[in-house]
Amino acid sequence: MKIAVIGAGLIGQAWALVFARAGCEVRLWDGDAAALARSRVLVGELAAELAGSGLVRNAGELVARVATCARLEDALGGVDYVQENLPEVLALKREIFARMDAIAPAAAVLASSTSSIPASAFTEELAGRARCLVAHPVNPPYLIPVVEVCGAPWTGSDTIDRCQALMLAIGQKPVHVRKELEGFILNRLQGALLREAFRLVEQGYVDADGLDTTVRDGLGLRWSFIGPFETIDLNAPGGLADYCGRYGGLYQSIAKEQTSTEPWSPELVARLHAERRALLPAEALGERRTWRDRRLMALALHKQAAGKETT
Template sequence: MNIAIVGSGLVGQAWAIVFARGGHRVKMWDGDPSAVGQAARLIEKQVSDLRAAGLIEDAAGLISRISGCASLEEVMSGADYVQESLPERLEMKKEIFARMDALAPPTTILASSTSSIPASAFTEDLAGRARCLIAHPVNPPYLVPVVEICGAPWTDAKVIQQTWDVMEGVGQKPVKIHRELKGFVLNRLQGALLREAFRLVEQGYVDAEGLDVTVREGLGLRWSFMGPFETIDLNAPEGLADYARRFNDMYQTIATEQTSTEPWSEAVIEKLEAQRRSILPKEKLLERRLWRDRRLMALAAHKKSAE
Protein backbone atom coordinates (compact mmCIF):
# COMPACT_ATOMS: atom_id res chain seq x y z
CA MET A 1 0.00 0.00 0.00
CA ASN A 2 1.18 3.54 -0.77
CA ILE A 3 0.91 5.86 2.24
CA ALA A 4 1.17 9.65 2.08
CA ILE A 5 2.09 11.64 5.18
CA VAL A 6 1.13 15.31 4.96
CA GLY A 7 2.98 17.21 7.66
CA SER A 8 6.36 15.99 8.92
CA GLY A 9 6.32 17.20 12.52
CA LEU A 10 6.49 14.87 15.51
CA VAL A 11 3.16 13.20 14.76
CA GLY A 12 3.85 12.86 11.03
CA GLN A 13 7.26 11.35 11.73
CA ALA A 14 5.76 8.85 14.14
CA TRP A 15 3.07 7.86 11.64
CA ALA A 16 5.75 7.32 8.99
CA ILE A 17 7.45 4.85 11.33
CA VAL A 18 4.14 3.06 12.03
CA PHE A 19 3.30 2.55 8.37
CA ALA A 20 6.84 1.70 7.26
CA ARG A 21 7.15 -0.76 10.15
CA GLY A 22 3.96 -2.33 8.82
CA GLY A 23 5.62 -2.91 5.45
CA HIS A 24 4.05 -0.05 3.49
CA ARG A 25 5.77 2.45 1.22
CA VAL A 26 5.62 5.90 2.81
CA LYS A 27 6.05 9.32 1.21
CA MET A 28 6.26 12.49 3.33
CA TRP A 29 5.61 16.14 2.49
CA ASP A 30 5.59 19.33 4.50
CA GLY A 31 4.88 22.94 3.60
CA ASP A 32 8.29 23.84 5.02
CA PRO A 33 10.85 22.60 2.43
CA SER A 34 13.49 21.95 5.11
CA ALA A 35 11.17 20.04 7.45
CA VAL A 36 11.19 16.72 5.59
CA GLY A 37 14.97 16.46 5.72
CA GLN A 38 14.95 17.23 9.44
CA ALA A 39 12.19 14.66 9.92
CA ALA A 40 14.24 11.99 8.12
CA ARG A 41 17.13 12.49 10.53
CA LEU A 42 14.85 12.29 13.57
CA ILE A 43 13.16 9.17 12.18
CA GLU A 44 16.53 7.47 11.84
CA LYS A 45 17.25 8.20 15.51
CA GLN A 46 13.83 6.93 16.62
CA VAL A 47 14.16 3.78 14.54
CA SER A 48 17.62 3.17 15.99
CA ASP A 49 16.13 3.37 19.49
CA LEU A 50 13.38 0.93 18.49
CA ARG A 51 16.01 -1.49 17.21
CA ALA A 52 17.99 -1.19 20.43
CA ALA A 53 14.83 -1.92 22.43
CA GLY A 54 14.20 -5.09 20.42
CA LEU A 55 10.95 -3.77 18.96
CA ILE A 56 12.06 -4.01 15.33
CA GLU A 57 14.63 -6.14 13.55
CA ASP A 58 15.22 -4.64 10.10
CA ALA A 59 15.86 -0.96 10.81
CA ALA A 60 17.48 -0.38 7.43
CA GLY A 61 14.52 -1.93 5.61
CA LEU A 62 12.10 0.27 7.55
CA ILE A 63 14.05 3.43 6.72
CA SER A 64 14.29 2.46 3.05
CA ARG A 65 10.48 2.45 2.77
CA ILE A 66 10.25 6.16 3.76
CA SER A 67 10.99 8.91 1.26
CA GLY A 68 10.45 12.66 1.06
CA CYS A 69 8.55 14.66 -1.56
CA ALA A 70 9.03 18.22 -2.75
CA SER A 71 5.36 18.99 -3.45
CA LEU A 72 1.85 18.08 -2.35
CA GLU A 73 1.16 16.87 -5.88
CA GLU A 74 4.06 14.44 -5.66
CA VAL A 75 3.11 13.01 -2.27
CA MET A 76 -0.53 12.55 -3.31
CA SER A 77 0.30 10.81 -6.59
CA GLY A 78 -0.64 7.14 -6.36
CA ALA A 79 -1.51 7.32 -2.65
CA ASP A 80 -3.94 4.73 -1.29
CA TYR A 81 -4.18 6.27 2.16
CA VAL A 82 -3.29 9.77 3.39
CA GLN A 83 -2.58 10.73 7.00
CA GLU A 84 -2.67 14.51 7.47
CA SER A 85 -0.82 15.75 10.56
CA LEU A 86 -0.65 19.53 10.24
CA PRO A 87 -1.17 22.00 13.14
CA GLU A 88 -4.50 22.10 14.97
CA ARG A 89 -6.02 25.01 13.04
CA LEU A 90 -9.42 24.75 11.39
CA GLU A 91 -8.70 27.00 8.40
CA MET A 92 -5.50 25.09 7.68
CA LYS A 93 -7.44 21.81 7.75
CA LYS A 94 -10.04 23.21 5.36
CA GLU A 95 -7.39 24.38 2.92
CA ILE A 96 -5.29 21.21 2.92
CA PHE A 97 -8.28 18.87 2.64
CA ALA A 98 -9.63 20.85 -0.30
CA ARG A 99 -6.26 20.54 -2.02
CA MET A 100 -5.89 16.86 -1.18
CA ASP A 101 -9.43 16.07 -2.32
CA ALA A 102 -8.69 17.72 -5.68
CA LEU A 103 -5.40 15.85 -6.13
CA ALA A 104 -6.02 12.37 -4.71
CA PRO A 105 -7.21 9.43 -6.80
CA PRO A 106 -10.96 8.79 -6.22
CA THR A 107 -10.40 5.74 -4.03
CA THR A 108 -7.81 7.35 -1.75
CA ILE A 109 -8.76 7.60 1.94
CA LEU A 110 -8.10 11.03 3.48
CA ALA A 111 -7.56 10.86 7.25
CA SER A 112 -6.66 13.58 9.74
CA SER A 113 -4.66 13.23 12.96
CA THR A 114 -6.53 16.13 14.57
CA SER A 115 -6.95 15.71 18.31
CA SER A 116 -10.12 17.78 18.69
CA ILE A 117 -11.71 19.03 15.45
CA PRO A 118 -14.58 16.91 14.03
CA ALA A 119 -14.20 15.95 10.36
CA SER A 120 -17.50 17.65 9.50
CA ALA A 121 -15.93 21.02 10.32
CA PHE A 122 -13.50 20.88 7.39
CA THR A 123 -14.92 18.38 4.87
CA GLU A 124 -18.58 19.39 4.37
CA ASP A 125 -18.06 21.21 1.07
CA LEU A 126 -15.73 18.66 -0.53
CA ALA A 127 -16.77 16.59 -3.54
CA GLY A 128 -15.03 13.60 -1.98
CA ARG A 129 -16.21 14.14 1.57
CA ALA A 130 -17.39 10.54 1.87
CA ARG A 131 -13.76 9.35 1.94
CA CYS A 132 -12.70 11.77 4.73
CA LEU A 133 -12.46 10.91 8.44
CA ILE A 134 -10.42 11.26 11.62
CA ALA A 135 -7.72 8.78 12.67
CA HIS A 136 -6.54 10.36 15.91
CA PRO A 137 -3.41 8.84 17.45
CA VAL A 138 -1.66 9.19 20.78
CA ASN A 139 1.83 10.56 20.38
CA PRO A 140 4.04 8.75 19.57
CA PRO A 141 1.77 6.25 17.78
CA TYR A 142 4.65 3.82 17.11
CA LEU A 143 4.75 3.26 20.90
CA VAL A 144 1.15 4.01 21.99
CA PRO A 145 -1.06 2.07 19.57
CA VAL A 146 -4.61 3.31 20.17
CA VAL A 147 -6.19 5.18 17.23
CA GLU A 148 -9.62 6.83 17.45
CA ILE A 149 -11.49 6.45 14.16
CA CYS A 150 -14.32 8.94 13.76
CA GLY A 151 -16.20 9.75 10.57
CA ALA A 152 -18.36 12.72 9.71
CA PRO A 153 -22.10 12.09 9.20
CA TRP A 154 -21.37 11.62 5.49
CA THR A 155 -18.30 9.38 5.75
CA ASP A 156 -18.83 6.12 3.88
CA ALA A 157 -19.03 3.14 6.25
CA LYS A 158 -16.70 1.25 3.92
CA VAL A 159 -14.06 3.96 4.38
CA ILE A 160 -14.32 3.63 8.14
CA GLN A 161 -13.90 -0.15 7.89
CA GLN A 162 -10.99 0.18 5.46
CA THR A 163 -9.26 2.58 7.84
CA TRP A 164 -9.85 0.16 10.71
CA ASP A 165 -8.27 -2.61 8.62
CA VAL A 166 -5.29 -0.43 7.72
CA MET A 167 -4.68 0.36 11.38
CA GLU A 168 -5.02 -3.23 12.53
CA GLY A 169 -2.71 -4.28 9.70
CA VAL A 170 0.11 -2.06 10.99
CA GLY A 171 -0.29 -3.14 14.61
CA GLN A 172 -2.37 -0.24 15.93
CA LYS A 173 -5.42 -0.64 18.19
CA PRO A 174 -8.36 1.14 16.51
CA VAL A 175 -11.40 2.34 18.43
CA LYS A 176 -14.54 3.39 16.58
CA ILE A 177 -16.13 6.63 17.78
CA HIS A 178 -19.78 6.22 16.81
CA ARG A 179 -20.74 9.90 16.70
CA GLU A 180 -18.74 13.10 16.29
CA LEU A 181 -17.74 15.00 19.42
CA LYS A 182 -15.05 17.56 20.09
CA GLY A 183 -11.89 16.01 21.50
CA PHE A 184 -13.17 12.50 20.73
CA VAL A 185 -12.92 10.04 23.67
CA LEU A 186 -9.29 9.98 24.76
CA ASN A 187 -8.86 13.71 25.21
CA ARG A 188 -12.21 14.02 26.96
CA LEU A 189 -11.11 11.39 29.48
CA GLN A 190 -7.73 13.07 29.86
CA GLY A 191 -9.44 16.44 30.18
CA ALA A 192 -11.72 15.20 32.97
CA LEU A 193 -8.76 13.89 34.95
CA LEU A 194 -6.73 17.05 34.33
CA ARG A 195 -9.60 19.30 35.42
CA GLU A 196 -9.87 17.47 38.74
CA ALA A 197 -6.07 17.39 39.09
CA PHE A 198 -5.84 21.17 38.62
CA ARG A 199 -8.70 21.69 41.10
CA LEU A 200 -7.10 19.52 43.78
CA VAL A 201 -3.83 21.46 43.51
CA GLU A 202 -5.55 24.84 43.33
CA GLN A 203 -7.51 24.11 46.50
CA GLY A 204 -4.42 22.93 48.37
CA TYR A 205 -5.19 19.24 48.74
CA VAL A 206 -2.03 18.01 47.02
CA ASP A 207 0.99 19.28 45.08
CA ALA A 208 2.06 18.45 41.52
CA GLU A 209 4.39 15.62 42.47
CA GLY A 210 1.90 14.07 44.88
CA LEU A 211 -0.77 14.08 42.19
CA ASP A 212 1.62 12.52 39.66
CA VAL A 213 2.67 9.83 42.15
CA THR A 214 -1.00 8.99 42.77
CA VAL A 215 -1.54 8.33 39.07
CA ARG A 216 1.90 6.90 38.27
CA GLU A 217 2.11 4.51 41.21
CA GLY A 218 -1.63 3.93 41.58
CA LEU A 219 -4.19 4.23 38.80
CA GLY A 220 -1.61 4.11 36.03
CA LEU A 221 -0.26 0.69 36.98
CA ARG A 222 -3.61 -0.96 36.34
CA TRP A 223 -4.47 1.30 33.42
CA SER A 224 -1.34 0.18 31.56
CA PHE A 225 -3.04 -3.14 30.83
CA MET A 226 -6.75 -2.67 31.55
CA GLY A 227 -9.34 0.09 31.20
CA PRO A 228 -11.53 1.67 33.89
CA PHE A 229 -14.52 -0.60 33.26
CA GLU A 230 -12.45 -3.77 33.57
CA THR A 231 -10.77 -2.25 36.63
CA ILE A 232 -14.03 -1.83 38.52
CA ASP A 233 -15.34 -5.16 37.17
CA LEU A 234 -12.49 -6.83 39.05
CA ASN A 235 -12.74 -4.66 42.17
CA ALA A 236 -15.99 -6.05 43.57
CA PRO A 237 -16.85 -9.68 44.34
CA GLU A 238 -19.73 -9.83 41.83
CA GLY A 239 -18.32 -7.60 39.12
CA LEU A 240 -19.16 -4.22 37.62
CA ALA A 241 -22.80 -3.94 38.73
CA ASP A 242 -21.82 -4.90 42.27
CA TYR A 243 -19.11 -2.21 42.28
CA ALA A 244 -21.48 0.43 40.91
CA ARG A 245 -24.08 -0.29 43.57
CA ARG A 246 -21.48 -0.30 46.37
CA PHE A 247 -19.80 2.96 45.41
CA ASN A 248 -22.42 4.91 43.45
CA ASP A 249 -23.30 7.13 46.43
CA MET A 250 -19.64 7.98 47.07
CA TYR A 251 -19.02 8.93 43.45
CA GLN A 252 -22.27 10.93 43.30
CA THR A 253 -21.21 12.93 46.36
CA ILE A 254 -17.80 13.61 44.79
CA ALA A 255 -19.43 14.58 41.48
CA THR A 256 -21.36 17.44 43.12
CA GLU A 257 -17.96 19.04 43.86
CA GLN A 258 -16.77 18.61 40.26
CA THR A 259 -19.34 20.68 38.40
CA SER A 260 -17.24 23.80 37.72
CA THR A 261 -16.48 24.63 34.09
CA GLU A 262 -14.19 27.57 34.87
CA PRO A 263 -10.94 27.70 32.87
CA TRP A 264 -7.68 26.82 34.56
CA SER A 265 -6.61 29.98 36.38
CA GLU A 266 -3.28 31.66 35.67
CA ALA A 267 -2.51 31.35 39.37
CA VAL A 268 -2.75 27.55 39.41
CA ILE A 269 -0.93 27.27 36.07
CA GLU A 270 1.95 29.32 37.49
CA LYS A 271 1.89 27.30 40.70
CA LEU A 272 2.11 24.01 38.83
CA GLU A 273 4.73 25.37 36.43
CA ALA A 274 6.92 26.38 39.37
CA GLN A 275 6.50 22.99 41.03
CA ARG A 276 7.32 21.11 37.83
CA ARG A 277 10.35 23.29 37.05
CA SER A 278 11.71 22.67 40.56
CA ILE A 279 11.60 18.95 39.69
CA LEU A 280 12.59 19.21 36.02
CA PRO A 281 14.37 22.33 34.72
CA LYS A 282 13.12 23.52 31.34
CA GLU A 283 16.45 22.79 29.64
CA LYS A 284 16.04 19.11 30.55
CA LEU A 285 12.56 18.68 29.02
CA LEU A 286 13.86 17.11 25.80
CA GLU A 287 16.08 14.71 27.73
CA ARG A 288 13.09 13.64 29.81
CA ARG A 289 10.90 13.21 26.70
CA LEU A 290 13.52 10.86 25.27
CA TRP A 291 13.56 9.01 28.60
CA ARG A 292 9.76 8.73 28.40
CA ASP A 293 9.99 7.19 24.95
CA ARG A 294 12.58 4.64 26.12
CA ARG A 295 10.30 3.67 29.01
CA LEU A 296 7.41 3.32 26.58
CA MET A 297 9.62 1.10 24.41
CA ALA A 298 10.40 -1.09 27.40
CA LEU A 299 6.71 -1.31 28.27
CA ALA A 300 5.82 -2.13 24.66
CA ALA A 301 8.44 -4.89 24.63
CA HIS A 302 7.07 -6.28 27.89
CA LYS A 303 3.47 -6.25 26.64
CA LYS A 304 4.57 -7.86 23.36
CA SER A 305 6.31 -10.68 25.26
CA ALA A 306 3.16 -11.28 27.33
CA GLU A 307 0.82 -11.66 24.34
Protein backbone atom coordinates in the same frame (compact mmCIF):
# COMPACT_ATOMS: atom_id res chain seq x y z
CA MET B 1 0.18 -0.77 0.43
CA LYS B 2 1.08 2.79 -0.57
CA ILE B 3 0.64 5.49 2.07
CA ALA B 4 0.98 9.28 1.84
CA VAL B 5 1.90 11.13 5.03
CA ILE B 6 1.14 14.83 4.62
CA GLY B 7 3.01 17.10 7.01
CA ALA B 8 6.51 16.15 8.16
CA GLY B 9 6.45 17.43 11.74
CA LEU B 10 6.73 15.20 14.81
CA ILE B 11 3.39 13.48 14.23
CA GLY B 12 4.04 13.02 10.52
CA GLN B 13 7.45 11.49 11.22
CA ALA B 14 5.91 9.18 13.80
CA TRP B 15 3.18 8.04 11.39
CA ALA B 16 5.80 7.41 8.71
CA LEU B 17 7.56 5.07 11.16
CA VAL B 18 4.32 3.27 12.02
CA PHE B 19 3.43 2.60 8.39
CA ALA B 20 6.99 1.73 7.33
CA ARG B 21 7.38 -0.63 10.30
CA ALA B 22 4.38 -2.55 8.96
CA GLY B 23 5.98 -2.88 5.52
CA CYS B 24 4.07 -0.10 3.74
CA GLU B 25 5.57 2.11 1.06
CA VAL B 26 5.47 5.61 2.58
CA ARG B 27 5.64 8.96 0.81
CA LEU B 28 6.26 11.91 3.10
CA TRP B 29 5.43 15.48 1.98
CA ASP B 30 5.64 18.91 3.57
CA GLY B 31 5.25 22.39 2.10
CA ASP B 32 8.39 23.45 3.98
CA ALA B 33 11.37 22.03 2.08
CA ALA B 34 13.73 22.48 5.04
CA ALA B 35 11.33 20.66 7.38
CA LEU B 36 10.99 17.87 4.84
CA ALA B 37 14.76 17.46 4.62
CA ARG B 38 15.09 17.40 8.42
CA SER B 39 12.32 14.84 8.71
CA ARG B 40 14.33 12.26 6.78
CA VAL B 41 17.17 12.54 9.30
CA LEU B 42 14.82 12.44 12.28
CA VAL B 43 12.96 9.39 10.99
CA GLY B 44 16.32 7.64 10.75
CA GLU B 45 17.19 8.59 14.32
CA LEU B 46 13.83 7.38 15.62
CA ALA B 47 14.16 4.12 13.69
CA ALA B 48 17.59 3.58 15.24
CA GLU B 49 16.09 4.16 18.72
CA LEU B 50 13.41 1.55 18.04
CA ALA B 51 15.97 -0.92 16.73
CA GLY B 52 18.18 -0.35 19.75
CA SER B 53 15.24 -1.14 22.01
CA GLY B 54 14.36 -4.30 20.11
CA LEU B 55 11.06 -2.99 18.73
CA VAL B 56 12.17 -3.26 15.09
CA ARG B 57 14.72 -5.59 13.55
CA ASN B 58 16.33 -3.43 10.91
CA ALA B 59 16.26 0.36 11.06
CA GLY B 60 17.80 0.66 7.60
CA GLU B 61 15.03 -1.35 5.96
CA LEU B 62 12.41 0.73 7.71
CA VAL B 63 13.93 4.04 6.61
CA ALA B 64 14.29 2.73 3.05
CA ARG B 65 10.50 2.42 2.86
CA VAL B 66 10.07 6.17 3.48
CA ALA B 67 10.51 8.50 0.50
CA THR B 68 10.26 12.28 0.72
CA CYS B 69 8.37 14.10 -2.03
CA ALA B 70 8.83 17.74 -2.97
CA ARG B 71 5.46 17.89 -4.76
CA LEU B 72 2.10 16.99 -3.28
CA GLU B 73 1.13 15.37 -6.57
CA ASP B 74 4.07 12.96 -6.28
CA ALA B 75 3.15 12.03 -2.71
CA LEU B 76 -0.49 11.33 -3.53
CA GLY B 77 -0.14 9.56 -6.85
CA GLY B 78 -1.47 5.99 -6.70
CA VAL B 79 -1.78 5.82 -2.90
CA ASP B 80 -4.31 3.75 -0.97
CA TYR B 81 -4.46 5.88 2.18
CA VAL B 82 -3.51 9.43 3.21
CA GLN B 83 -2.68 10.61 6.75
CA GLU B 84 -2.64 14.42 7.08
CA ASN B 85 -0.73 16.08 9.94
CA LEU B 86 -0.75 19.85 9.40
CA PRO B 87 -1.13 22.31 12.32
CA GLU B 88 -4.45 22.60 14.16
CA VAL B 89 -5.72 25.49 12.03
CA LEU B 90 -9.10 25.07 10.37
CA ALA B 91 -8.20 27.09 7.27
CA LEU B 92 -5.15 24.88 6.67
CA LYS B 93 -7.23 21.73 7.05
CA ARG B 94 -9.80 22.98 4.55
CA GLU B 95 -7.14 23.95 2.04
CA ILE B 96 -5.13 20.74 2.21
CA PHE B 97 -8.19 18.48 2.11
CA ALA B 98 -9.50 20.31 -0.94
CA ARG B 99 -6.14 19.77 -2.64
CA MET B 100 -5.92 16.14 -1.57
CA ASP B 101 -9.47 15.39 -2.68
CA ALA B 102 -8.68 16.80 -6.11
CA ILE B 103 -5.39 14.90 -6.51
CA ALA B 104 -5.55 11.58 -4.64
CA PRO B 105 -7.01 8.47 -6.30
CA ALA B 106 -10.79 8.30 -5.89
CA ALA B 107 -10.54 5.11 -3.83
CA ALA B 108 -8.00 6.48 -1.34
CA VAL B 109 -9.10 7.18 2.24
CA LEU B 110 -8.25 10.71 3.43
CA ALA B 111 -7.61 10.88 7.18
CA SER B 112 -6.57 13.71 9.49
CA SER B 113 -4.54 13.42 12.69
CA THR B 114 -6.34 16.41 14.20
CA SER B 115 -6.87 16.19 17.95
CA SER B 116 -9.61 18.81 18.17
CA ILE B 117 -11.27 19.69 14.83
CA PRO B 118 -14.17 17.48 13.67
CA ALA B 119 -14.01 16.19 10.11
CA SER B 120 -17.30 17.92 9.30
CA ALA B 121 -15.61 21.30 9.75
CA PHE B 122 -13.20 20.84 6.84
CA THR B 123 -14.79 18.29 4.48
CA GLU B 124 -18.41 19.37 3.94
CA GLU B 125 -17.85 21.06 0.57
CA LEU B 126 -15.70 18.29 -0.91
CA ALA B 127 -16.86 16.10 -3.77
CA GLY B 128 -15.20 13.15 -2.06
CA ARG B 129 -16.32 13.95 1.47
CA ALA B 130 -17.57 10.40 2.03
CA ARG B 131 -13.97 9.15 2.07
CA CYS B 132 -12.78 11.68 4.68
CA LEU B 133 -12.47 11.14 8.43
CA VAL B 134 -10.31 11.74 11.49
CA ALA B 135 -7.73 9.14 12.59
CA HIS B 136 -6.37 10.78 15.75
CA PRO B 137 -3.25 9.10 17.19
CA VAL B 138 -1.78 9.29 20.66
CA ASN B 139 1.71 10.74 20.65
CA PRO B 140 4.01 9.02 19.82
CA PRO B 141 1.94 6.53 17.77
CA TYR B 142 4.90 4.20 17.18
CA LEU B 143 4.86 3.51 20.93
CA ILE B 144 1.21 4.16 21.91
CA PRO B 145 -1.11 2.31 19.54
CA VAL B 146 -4.58 3.82 20.14
CA VAL B 147 -6.07 5.63 17.13
CA GLU B 148 -9.45 7.37 17.48
CA VAL B 149 -11.39 6.91 14.23
CA CYS B 150 -14.20 9.44 13.83
CA GLY B 151 -16.14 10.24 10.69
CA ALA B 152 -18.31 13.21 9.76
CA PRO B 153 -22.06 12.62 9.36
CA TRP B 154 -21.43 11.97 5.65
CA THR B 155 -18.41 9.70 5.99
CA GLY B 156 -19.12 6.35 4.35
CA SER B 157 -19.30 3.27 6.58
CA ASP B 158 -16.87 1.58 4.20
CA THR B 159 -14.39 4.40 4.84
CA ILE B 160 -14.60 3.78 8.59
CA ASP B 161 -14.22 0.04 8.06
CA ARG B 162 -11.22 0.42 5.75
CA CYS B 163 -9.45 2.81 8.11
CA GLN B 164 -9.98 0.54 11.11
CA ALA B 165 -8.85 -2.51 9.15
CA LEU B 166 -5.68 -0.72 8.10
CA MET B 167 -4.94 0.39 11.66
CA LEU B 168 -5.29 -3.19 12.88
CA ALA B 169 -3.10 -4.45 10.03
CA ILE B 170 -0.26 -2.08 10.95
CA GLY B 171 -0.41 -2.91 14.66
CA GLN B 172 -2.43 0.03 15.96
CA LYS B 173 -5.57 -0.13 18.14
CA PRO B 174 -8.47 1.67 16.46
CA VAL B 175 -11.34 2.98 18.57
CA HIS B 176 -14.48 3.94 16.64
CA VAL B 177 -15.79 7.27 17.93
CA ARG B 178 -19.38 6.90 16.76
CA LYS B 179 -20.40 10.57 16.84
CA GLU B 180 -18.39 13.76 16.47
CA LEU B 181 -17.54 15.57 19.69
CA GLU B 182 -14.87 18.05 20.73
CA GLY B 183 -11.69 16.37 21.94
CA PHE B 184 -12.88 12.90 20.92
CA ILE B 185 -12.55 10.29 23.71
CA LEU B 186 -8.98 10.27 25.02
CA ASN B 187 -8.66 14.03 25.50
CA ARG B 188 -12.04 14.22 27.21
CA LEU B 189 -10.98 11.52 29.68
CA GLN B 190 -7.63 13.23 30.17
CA GLY B 191 -9.38 16.59 30.58
CA ALA B 192 -11.70 15.24 33.28
CA LEU B 193 -8.75 13.85 35.23
CA LEU B 194 -6.74 17.06 34.80
CA ARG B 195 -9.64 19.24 35.96
CA GLU B 196 -10.00 17.22 39.17
CA ALA B 197 -6.21 17.13 39.62
CA PHE B 198 -5.97 20.93 39.37
CA ARG B 199 -8.91 21.31 41.77
CA LEU B 200 -7.40 19.02 44.40
CA VAL B 201 -4.14 20.97 44.36
CA GLU B 202 -5.88 24.34 44.32
CA GLN B 203 -7.95 23.46 47.38
CA GLY B 204 -4.91 22.28 49.33
CA TYR B 205 -5.56 18.53 49.44
CA VAL B 206 -2.30 17.49 47.74
CA ASP B 207 0.73 18.91 45.97
CA ALA B 208 1.80 18.29 42.36
CA ASP B 209 4.19 15.46 43.22
CA GLY B 210 1.66 13.72 45.44
CA LEU B 211 -0.97 13.89 42.71
CA ASP B 212 1.42 12.47 40.13
CA THR B 213 2.46 9.71 42.54
CA THR B 214 -1.20 8.75 43.05
CA VAL B 215 -1.68 8.28 39.31
CA ARG B 216 1.77 6.93 38.45
CA ASP B 217 1.99 4.39 41.28
CA GLY B 218 -1.73 3.84 41.77
CA LEU B 219 -4.30 4.22 39.01
CA GLY B 220 -1.69 4.15 36.25
CA LEU B 221 -0.37 0.70 37.16
CA ARG B 222 -3.76 -0.88 36.50
CA TRP B 223 -4.58 1.36 33.55
CA SER B 224 -1.42 0.30 31.72
CA PHE B 225 -3.07 -3.05 30.93
CA ILE B 226 -6.80 -2.78 31.80
CA GLY B 227 -9.28 0.07 31.35
CA PRO B 228 -11.59 1.70 33.95
CA PHE B 229 -14.60 -0.53 33.20
CA GLU B 230 -12.56 -3.71 33.51
CA THR B 231 -10.94 -2.29 36.64
CA ILE B 232 -14.25 -1.94 38.47
CA ASP B 233 -15.52 -5.22 37.00
CA LEU B 234 -12.61 -6.97 38.76
CA ASN B 235 -12.83 -4.92 41.98
CA ALA B 236 -16.10 -6.38 43.32
CA PRO B 237 -17.01 -10.05 43.84
CA GLY B 238 -20.03 -9.83 41.54
CA GLY B 239 -18.44 -7.71 38.83
CA LEU B 240 -19.35 -4.29 37.47
CA ALA B 241 -22.98 -4.19 38.67
CA ASP B 242 -21.89 -5.24 42.17
CA TYR B 243 -19.23 -2.50 42.19
CA CYS B 244 -21.77 0.14 41.13
CA GLY B 245 -24.16 -1.05 43.84
CA ARG B 246 -21.44 -0.77 46.48
CA TYR B 247 -19.78 2.49 45.41
CA GLY B 248 -22.23 4.31 43.15
CA GLY B 249 -23.44 6.49 46.00
CA LEU B 250 -19.88 7.51 46.86
CA TYR B 251 -19.15 8.59 43.31
CA GLN B 252 -22.46 10.44 43.04
CA SER B 253 -21.63 12.36 46.22
CA ILE B 254 -18.14 13.19 44.91
CA ALA B 255 -19.58 14.29 41.56
CA LYS B 256 -21.60 17.03 43.28
CA GLU B 257 -18.29 18.73 44.07
CA GLN B 258 -16.97 18.31 40.52
CA THR B 259 -19.19 20.85 38.77
CA SER B 260 -16.82 23.77 38.23
CA THR B 261 -16.15 24.87 34.66
CA GLU B 262 -13.93 27.81 35.52
CA PRO B 263 -10.61 28.08 33.65
CA TRP B 264 -7.43 27.16 35.46
CA SER B 265 -6.32 30.37 37.15
CA PRO B 266 -2.96 31.93 36.21
CA GLU B 267 -1.98 31.76 39.87
CA LEU B 268 -2.65 28.02 40.06
CA VAL B 269 -0.85 27.36 36.79
CA ALA B 270 2.16 29.38 38.03
CA ARG B 271 2.15 27.49 41.34
CA LEU B 272 2.05 24.08 39.67
CA HIS B 273 4.69 25.14 37.16
CA ALA B 274 6.97 26.22 40.01
CA GLU B 275 6.43 22.88 41.76
CA ARG B 276 7.27 20.98 38.59
CA ARG B 277 10.40 23.08 37.96
CA ALA B 278 11.55 22.39 41.52
CA LEU B 279 11.23 18.68 40.74
CA LEU B 280 12.57 18.92 37.18
CA PRO B 281 14.56 21.97 36.01
CA ALA B 282 13.60 23.35 32.60
CA GLU B 283 16.98 22.40 31.14
CA ALA B 284 16.29 18.74 31.99
CA LEU B 285 12.93 18.52 30.17
CA GLY B 286 14.45 17.15 26.97
CA GLU B 287 16.40 14.46 28.79
CA ARG B 288 13.28 13.46 30.74
CA ARG B 289 11.24 13.20 27.53
CA THR B 290 13.86 10.83 26.15
CA TRP B 291 13.65 8.80 29.36
CA ARG B 292 9.84 8.70 29.05
CA ASP B 293 10.03 7.39 25.49
CA ARG B 294 12.53 4.69 26.48
CA ARG B 295 10.24 3.59 29.30
CA LEU B 296 7.38 3.44 26.79
CA MET B 297 9.58 1.28 24.56
CA ALA B 298 10.23 -1.08 27.47
CA LEU B 299 6.50 -1.20 28.23
CA ALA B 300 5.70 -1.94 24.59
CA LEU B 301 8.19 -4.82 24.62
CA HIS B 302 6.65 -6.14 27.84
CA LYS B 303 3.17 -6.09 26.32
CA GLN B 304 4.42 -7.83 23.20
CA ALA B 305 6.03 -10.55 25.30
CA ALA B 306 2.91 -10.97 27.44
CA GLY B 307 0.71 -11.17 24.36
CA LYS B 308 -1.96 -9.23 26.22
CA GLU B 309 -4.72 -7.63 24.13
CA THR B 310 -5.58 -4.26 25.69
CA THR B 311 -8.66 -2.15 25.27
